[in-house]
Amino acid sequence: MRRTIGLTLIGLAMAGSAHAAGETLNVGMGSADAGKLDPHVATSTPDKGLLHWMFNGLVRIKPGEASPADIEPDIAESWTTSEDGLTWTFTLRQDVDCHGDYGPLDAEDVVFSLNRAADPDISAFADSYAAFESVEATGDHEVTITLKNPVPSLLGLLVPYHGGNIVCKDAVEALGTEFERTPIGTGPFMFEEYQPQQYVKLVANPEYFRGEPQIKEIYYRYIPSDSSRDLAFQSGEIDMIYGKQDQTWVERISEVPGTKVAVMTPGEMSVIHLNMTMPPLDDVRVRRAVAHAIDRNALVEFKGPDVTLAAVSPVPEGNLGYTGDVPTYEFSVEKAKALLAEAGHPDGVTIKAIHTTLPGMLTTMEAVQALLREADINLEIETVEHATFHEQIRKDLSQVTHYAAARFPVADVYLSQFFHSDAIVGKPTAVANFSHCDVADEEIAAARAETDDEKQLELWAEAQRKIMDEVCAVPLVQSLQLWAWKDTLDLGVEVNGSLNLSPPVTEAARFVE
Amino acid sequence: MTAFVLKRLGFAVITLFAVLTIVFFIVRVLPGDPAMAILGDQASQAALNALRARLGLDQPLYVQYVQFLGGVVVGDWGVSMVSGRPVIQEILKVLPATLELTFVSLVLGAAVGIPLGVWSAVRRNKLPDYITRMASLLGLSFPAFVSAVLLLIVFAIQLRWFPVISSGQGTTLSDRLRDLALPAINLGLIMAAYITRVSRSAMLEVLNQDYVRTAHAKGLAFATIIWRHCLRNALIPVVTVVGLYLGILIGNSVLTEIVFNRPGLGKLIIGALNQRDYTMLQGMMVIYTLIVVLVNLITDLTYGLIDPRIKYS
Numbered sequence: 001m002r003r004t005i006g007l008t009l010i011g012l013a014m015a016g017s018a019h020a021a022g023e024t025l026n027v028g029m030g031s032a033d034a035g036k037l038d039p040h041v042a043t044s045t046p047d048k049g050l051l052h053w054m055f056n057g058l059v060r061i062k063p064g065e066a067s068p069a070d071i072e073p074d075i076a077e078s079w080t081t082s083e084d085g086l087t088w089t090f091t092l093r094q095d096v097d098c099h100g101d102y103g104p105l106d107a108e109d110v111v112f113s114l115n116r117a118a119d120p121d122i123s124a125f126a127d128s129y130a131a132f133e134s135v136e137a138t139g140d141h142e143v144t145i146t147l148k149n150p151v152p153s154l155l156g157l158l159v160p161y162h163g164g165n166i167v168c169k170d171a172v173e174a175l176g177t178e179f180e181r182t183p184i185g186t187g188p189f190m191f192e193e194y195q196p197q198q199y200v201k202l203v204a205n206p207e208y209f210r211g212e213p214q215i216k217e218i219y220y221r222y223i224p225s226d227s228s229r230d231l232a233f234q235s236g237e238i239d240m241i242y243g244k245q246d247q248t249w250v251e252r253i254s255e256v257p258g259t260k261v262a263v264m265t266p267g268e269m270s271v272i273h274l275n276m277t278m279p280p281l282d283d284v285r286v287r288r289a290v291a292h293a294i295d296r297n298a299l300v301e302f303k304g305p306d307v308t309l310a311a312v313s314p315v316p317e318g319n320l321g322y323t324g325d326v327p328t329y330e331f332s333v334e335k336a337k338a339l340l341a342e343a344g345h346p347d348g349v350t351i352k353a354i355h356t357t358l359p360g361m362l363t364t365m366e367a368v369q370a371l372l373r374e375a376d377i378n379l380e381i382e383t384v385e386h387a388t389f390h391e392q393i394r395k396d397l398s399q400v401t402h403y404a405a406a407r408f409p410v411a412d413v414y415l416s417q418f419f420h421s422d423a424i425v426g427k428p429t430a431v432a433n434f435s436h437c438d439v440a441d442e443e444i445a446a447a448r449a450e451t452d453d454e455k456q457l458e459l460w461a462e463a464q465r466k467i468m469d470e471v472c473a474v475p476l477v478q479s480l481q482l483w484a485w486k487d488t489l490d491l492g493v494e495v496n497g498s499l500n501l502s503p504p505v506t507e508a509a510r511f512v513e
Numbered sequence: 514m515t516a517f518v519l520k521r522l523g524f525a526v527i528t529l530f531a532v533l534t535i536v537f538f539i540v541r542v543l544p545g546d547p548a549m550a551i552l553g554d555q556a557s558q559a560a561l562n563a564l565r566a567r568l569g570l571d572q573p574l575y576v577q578y579v580q581f582l583g584g585v586v587v588g589d590w591g592v593s594m595v596s597g598r599p600v601i602q603e604i605l606k607v608l609p610a611t612l613e614l615t616f617v618s619l620v621l622g623a624a625v626g627i628p629l630g631v632w633s634a635v636r637r638n639k640l641p642d643y644i645t646r647m648a649s650l651l652g653l654s655f656p657a658f659v660s661a662v663l664l665l666i667v668f669a670i671q672l673r674w675f676p677v678i679s680s681g682q683g684t685t686l687s688d689r690l691r692d693l694a695l696p697a698i699n700l701g702l703i704m705a706a707y708i709t710r711v712s713r714s715a716m717l718e719v720l721n722q723d724y725v726r727t728a729h730a731k732g733l734a735f736a737t738i739i740w741r742h743c744l745r746n747a748l749i750p751v752v753t754v755v756g757l758y759l760g761i762l763i764g765n766s767v768l769t770e771i772v773f774n775r776p777g778l779g780k781l782i783i784g785a786l787n788q789r790d791y792t793m794l795q796g797m798m799v800i801y802t803l804i805v806v807l808v809n810l811i812t813d814l815t816y817g818l819i820d821p822r823i824k825y826s
């Protein structure tokens with residue numbers, strides 16, 4: 001009896017906050033604090049993870065999915081496109097309201113938002129909107145977008161992910177620099193409060209056009225220590241937890257009773273870029289030898305089969321435009337050694353990599369190092385702190401660059417950023433082409449402008465084949481996104497993926513008994 | 514006394530200036546910059562350059578330095594390069610939480626450490642002495658973040674007496690204490706380990722002095738000899754060490770705050786370092802330097818309270 005009383009008291013103490021249990025969602029995120037909460041400025045995973053619960057786009061990817069094939073209407077209820085693919089006209093819903101007292105959302109707000117997303121002085125994503133000629137309100141609830149040239153996925157630019165988040169013009173203008181701390185959108189949840197280093201609190205938007213959310217409050221808590229976050233989940237202080245990309249994390253958190261673990265796309269793809277201008281990697285035979293020496297199955301086994309996928313193409317599986325039909329290099333130490341001998345290196349070669357100290361990436365690279373050693377390829381790894389790593393690889397200092405990235409899942413993005421010659425590091429237009437690859441420029445550019453879907457897919461596939469034939473890079477594995485939540489939390493959708501890398505919490509999410 | 518304090522404050526200004534200069538240049542010599550942290554790794558070179566220009570990072574270093582020093586003199590520490598919020602506001606918002614934690618841990622450390630040290634010295638080479646010495650060695654060698662996780666597992670998960678997430682923001686006293694308890698115990702025990710060892714050796718030295726034998730000979734009560742005569746004389750090295758170790762305590766508080774998820778300077782500095790937030794790092798260094806300088810001053814002034822023979826001139 002005494003124990004029961006004690007437990008009850010503790011239970012009361014725990015549940016002591018404002019709302020009844022079952023209406024408050026506590027989320028544990030793995031960062032020390034909020035960064036920027038302006039959707040056109042925020043780039044980090046922790047910030048983006050929160051924003052898609054507050055904002056809408058003209059269109060969206062069906063909640064729970066991450067593929068552009070699942071695009072559906074959001075603020076726009078329908079759209080038409082001209083034959084040349086250069087003019088797009090969107091008809092907006094008329095029942096969309098901005099959070100707070102900022103009134104109904106109309107075409108002016110959409111025009112303002114998209115122009116803001118394209119403004120390099122404000123937006124972190126302006127580059128993506130370079131092909132926009134104009135965005136005009138052609139009616140109170142009609143918006144027309146005119147393009148300078150066709151883009152691979154216009155609808156992809158309009159989902160609430162990067163620049164596609166629609167903000168409310170009056171709010172941005174009234175709040176000025178405060179907007180960054182007081183984001184105003186149209187989504188199911190509204191910004192309520194920010195406590196530095198503690199949490200951002202969201203509340204349900206009673207006017208949400210898809211209906212009032214059943215969850216009334218969300219606390220998005222910043223808990224940077226992995227072990228504390230796990231313990232807080234275990235103790236019940238948080239209901240939903242951002243996971244470590246690690247098989248052992250999945251195994252450990254699954255042991256907490258009543259836990260649902262979600263493995264979501266898009267994955268973060270690990271690729272080793274081989275610098276084709278630096279000997280001995282300027283010889284394609286050496287690059288092929290490297291590809292033959294890496295056993296992807298062993299890497300998947302090492303990283304955890306539940307949380308990783310083997311990668312064969314430089315574009316991640318699941319992306320629009322991905323093909324698995326590329327030249328592959330089966331794992332064979334003999335073939336690797338033979339190729340090296342043919343290239344004039346019978347005693348093997350030494351190649352050097354500058355690498356980040358981030359443990360998740362470093363262990364992968366150390367496994368690659370061990371595999372390569374079997375084939376007499378000596379991979380020297382010089383580790384530097386993460387920011388230093390990013391700076392040095394962009395100065396073209398590393399012969400071998402291991403890069404892990406998650407991108408908008410259209411083939412064009414990976415191909416343009418990592419394999420088009422415009423993106424070669426050191427150039428003024430540089431992005432992340434560390435290998436100096438230029439073998440598929442033609443196909444990448446042609447695919448961007450191609451309006452016929454079939455032909456576009458074929459161009460992308462051809463680009464992937466050429467890149468793999470030349471081995472500009474060796475794709476390793478895709479690490480999927482991991483989250484877990486209590487099984488009493490029903491998100492109302494099946495969760496396979498999330499562009500913003502956090503689970504979709506929508507009007508449909510609720511706690512069940 | 515006033516002259517002494519003024520002179521020390523004068524030195525403090527020089528120290529501060531030196532620290533600021535060093536920090537200013539070190540953070541900029543480090544590779545990596547805030548533009549990349551803000552725009553993410555997909556940003557084009559052109560976009561990065563544009564942002565650097567907006568942040569003033571494209572200016573020659575000496576121009577940035579002069580602007581920065583000018584700002585500090587008039588109390589303008591700039592805005593965080595990453596969050597865009599004023600640095601001083603960000604720091605002052607969380608500083609009280611760190612000070613509260615450090616102060617309580619210090620008191621806890623002294624309250625446990627001094628009596629244990631004295632006891633251990635009096636029972637030298639007996640069982641209590643061995644146990645105390647072992648325990649304090651354990652305390653010294655235990656990393657703060659490991660003991661923190663252990664405390665959480667026992668008291669927050671198994672016993673459920675305390676929350677895992679200590680908000681440090683409770684409005685009632687009992688809420689605040691509940692939030693503070695585990696982090697303060699974690700830091701306090703480490704501090705106690707240091708203080709125990711210093712008190713023990715200081716006491717041992719005093720116990721062998723002639724006046725102690727005299728006190729025994731004239732029949733003073735044992736407790737009076739130990740607590741009134743010996744301890745007071747043994748306190749000077751203890752205070753010195755406490756002052757010095759406060760730096761270590763603040764360092765450990767960074768780790769403790771992160772594991773217990775308390776707001777404070779710890780979370781701020783980790784974020785600022787990772788993102789190369791130059792202005793924030795500079796602001797934090799000013800604060801840390803000020804704290805260390807102030808603590809040293811207070812330590813020096815405490816000597817006079819313990820031993821009236823000490824004169825400040």
